Amino acid sequence: MDIRKMESLVAIADHGSFTKAAKAVNLTQSAVSQQVHELENLLGVPLFSRDSRPPKLTRHGQAYVETARAMLALHRTFLETHCRSEVKGTLVVGTVRSALTGVLPRALRTLKQSFPNLSLRLINSGRLSNDLTQDVRNGQLDAALIVGPPAADDELVWRAYAMERFFVIAPADAPGTTDADLLSAGPYLRFIPNLPIERRIDREIEKRNLAIVPEMELDTFESILLMVSAGLGTGVVPELYIREAARDRIRAVPFGDASFYRELGVVTLRRGKKMALVEALLSALVQPAAR
Template identity: 35%
Template sequence: MDVKSLYTLIAAADCGSFAEASTQLGLSLSAVSLQLRALEDEIGITLFDRRSRPPQLTEEGRDFVSRAREVIAHWEALSESLSRDPARGVLRVGAVHTAVASSVPAALRRLQSERPEVSVRLTTGLSHDLEERLRRRTLDCAIVTEAAPGDSDLISHRVCSEPLVLIAHRDIKGRDVTKILASEPYVRFSRQARVARLIDGELQRRKIAVNSRMEIDTLEAVVSLVRQRLGVSIVPAASAGSGFPEDIRVRSFGSPPVLRHLAVSLRGDCPKRHLVAPLIEALRGVYADVAAA
């Protein structure tokens, strides 16, 4: 039994199909199927019921996957501890789209400059999806909208707080945020995004009814729709990015401002904590530079 087969098994279990696992692992579908069949022959257990489509884990298979995760966790920790140069390695990072649109590129440039021996594999997604990938050990850390206290079993390191702002095309008249939201079409962040729930909660608290026409999950797309005069929106201020285009008007949303907290989350037993730490410092440094500018 080799470690690669265990990684393949865990990917197939997490993805729910051999085809998706092959895409995630960069292998052919036949290679995944052959690896899993060979593993079953070696351990004498039927891991998947191949009569269903896609194949489903058997009860024995689910038990074995749980043990395989433990083996992989110990193997990764041992591999890191025996590394000749513990500063080197590949860091698998997840990030919400809004962070990639603002702080993450500058932080990665800083990390690359200060720690050129560290390679980064970046994945984007929604906060809850990235946190689930942390639990499945397919990510080492994730830059997410911070969960409410007690809502997560993961370790969280806050890196910044971004105020929510109203954005509208410069042709939209008026300064009253409430009136603008009530009178203009509203471009909404995907309801599955944690930041969207924060925004919706504040709208409900202030009893502001919006006419939601469109729903989308990236900051760039929201800004693009607003620039095309398709509506107004509430978004986290891109404080560490290049700011909003000149034809976008920005108004504070709330007094005091409503804040979206960004944090780096990781498992308590993450074997690459020593690589996550400089990323956290790079992110905090980027925001500190912006605040001081």
């Protein structure tokens, strides 16, 4: 049984909605819905009644939530009893810039509390995901937190820990209500893409026949956020860049549909010598946020 699916189910029960649960477990709402659907197929019973909004737990759903709570508690007890003392040593981890925000600070705190014998050396080189993946392959890094997934490679293991939507951001006084309205209001601040998921932004705009001419081309999402906050135009950024933004200066509307998202994850060598340490890091990254 997938621990993450059970964590998502418990989060829905605790938070009362798929939307709030998705934020708690650092996934998109569509990903959480898919996890519930897979659980229902596996168990052969409906866990939620779709006749109400938001969907409510069925009798089977309520019973399985309690089962999931017990299984998760046993899993945590096992880790604390058998794994804490085993997880020791130094883990060298490279990160892309965007991984330094979001869930990482909480994960590092959890690691320090749960595994006192684990030392983490975090390297923020400002390099791209492809470069960090190559460093993992060459043995220069034990693992890397990147935007992925990376290209298929039998030597590597990829584990996603968060999925996030993209948003159109615009000055607070920009006209319009939809993502197309805000983009068309311009001026458009284009992100110069370095990754396939980011090139999808250009393709999505082209597919929707939006007549947009870039006013500026910027090489970081932070730069786009700063320019928009100063009232200089509109742009598209991942969700984590707007969580701490001055919301009185910008407006944010989801870009595209729920299938337009990016994954943040951990990549490591399949036969790496520090897999136990990597698993400890991943466990902390996917742990639901405290209520």
